[in-house]
Amino acid sequence: MKILFGIVFVLFVWYLLHLLFPSSLILPGPLETFKVFVETLNRETLEAFLSTLWKGALSTVVVIAVGLPVGFLMGTSDRVYEFLRPVITVIQAVPVISWLAVVIFLWGIGWQGPVVISILSLLPIAIFTTVSGVRSVDRKLVEVMRVYRVPRTKVLKEVYLGSLWPFVLSILEVSSGNVWKAVVMAEYLCGDRGLGVLISWARQYVDVPRVYALTIFTVALGISFERLVRVLTGRVWRRWRLS
Numbered sequence: 001m002k003i004l005f006g007i008v009f010v011l012f013v014w015y016l017l018h019l020l021f022p023s024s025l026i027l028p029g030p031l032e033t034f035k036v037f038v039e040t041l042n043r044e045t046l047e048a049f050l051s052t053l054w055k056g057a058l059s060t061v062v063v064i065a066v067g068l069p070v071g072f073l074m075g076t077s078d079r080v081y082e083f084l085r086p087v088i089t090v091i092q093a094v095p096v097i098s099w100l101a102v103v104i105f106l107w108g109i110g111w112q113g114p115v116v117i118s119i120l121s122l123l124p125i126a127i128f129t130t131v132s133g134v135r136s137v138d139r140k141l142v143e144v145m146r147v148y149r150v151p152r153t154k155v156l157k158e159v160y161l162g163s164l165w166p167f168v169l170s171i172l173e174v175s176s177g178n179v180w181k182a183v184v185m186a187e188y189l190c191g192d193r194g195l196g197v198l199i200s201w202a203r204q205y206v207d208v209p210r211v212y213a214l215t216i217f218t219v220a221l222g223i224s225f226e227r228l229v230r231v232l233t234g235r236v237w238r239r240w241r242l243s
Contacts, residue, residue, distance in 0.1 A: 011030050014030050015029065015030055018030070025206065025208050026208070028212055032209050033209050033212045034213075036209040036210050036212075036213040037213035037216055037217065039213075040210065040213050040214060040217065045198065045214075048193060048197065048198050049195060049217075049221065051193045051194040051195075052183055052184060052187065052194040052196070052218075052221070053221075055114050055115050055187075056118070056180055056183045056225075058115055059115055059119050059175075059182070060122075060172075060179050063122045063123050063171075063175055063179075064126065064168075064171065064172070066119075066123060066126075067122075067123055067125075067126025067127045067129075067171065068164075068171075070084065070127050070130075071127040071128070071129065071131045071133075072134055074130075074131045074134075075130060075132075075133070075135050076134055088127055088128070089124075091120055091123065092124035092125075094120075096117060099120055100113065100117065100190055103116050103117065103190060104190050108190075110191070110192050111191070111192065111193075113186050113189075113190035113191060114182075114183045114186035114190070114194065114196070117182060117183075117186040117190075118179055118182040118183050121178070122175050122179060125171070125174060125175075126175065129170060129171050130167060130168075132167065133164045133166070133167030133168075134164065136167075169236070172229055172233050173229060173230055173233065176225050176228075176230075177222060180218060180225065183196070184196040184199070195214060195217065195221075198214050199214045199215065199218075202214060
């Protein structure tokens with residue numbers, strides 16, 4: 001019910017702003033945008049949605065597969081941390097537009113650019129979040145288990161994984177919520193298909209209502225995927241705690 005009230009409030013503010021700027025080239029009204037939104041629910045949009053979806057899913061998988069082990073090594077070894085931290089910091093600090101120039105030089109227009117840009121945007125967050133999770137582990141407990149020669153596999157499972165679970169779930173939630181913005185933005189600038197490309201075409205034809213309609217479609221996609229991941233990770237977390 002709260003979500004419904006929030007949506008109604010946003011539409012009301014949108015309508016008021018449309019009355020202040022009554023031009024479809026600046027801010028089309030909610031009803032006009034809704035009509036265009038219904039018209040965009042066609043095969044072209046579905047194919048673009050699927051293209052954006054697999055790029056976002058691939059980027060998330062790579063971020064998790066690379067970010068967790070690298071962050072774990074950096075968190076458990078000060079030498080590895082001091083060696084890799086400058087590299088990760090540089091990756092995080094480089095502007096997205098610079099990465100775009102590099103990927104266009106390497107691969108031109110295609111699917112590689114959106115995937116690489118999304119990975120580079122989210123990977124430092126995943127790595128540093130994992131480092132924080134590893135360093136939150138009680139070092140005294142680890143030292144005691146080493147003194148009693150507890151097998152490393154058991155230390156990894158019982159101590160490190162137990163402490164890392166909340167951070168892993170946090171990485172999944174953050175990545176699932178932000179990956180779509182990165183993918184669509186990169187598609188807009190260097191993609192060959194996807195929702196970002198459709199928005200770029202609508203901008204070129206000065207079809208402002210279609211830009212708004214596709215943006216709403218992208219926002220709905222991002223929120224739905226983030227909620228789905230949050231529900232799934234919540235169930236996994238509850239099962240982990242019960243076990």
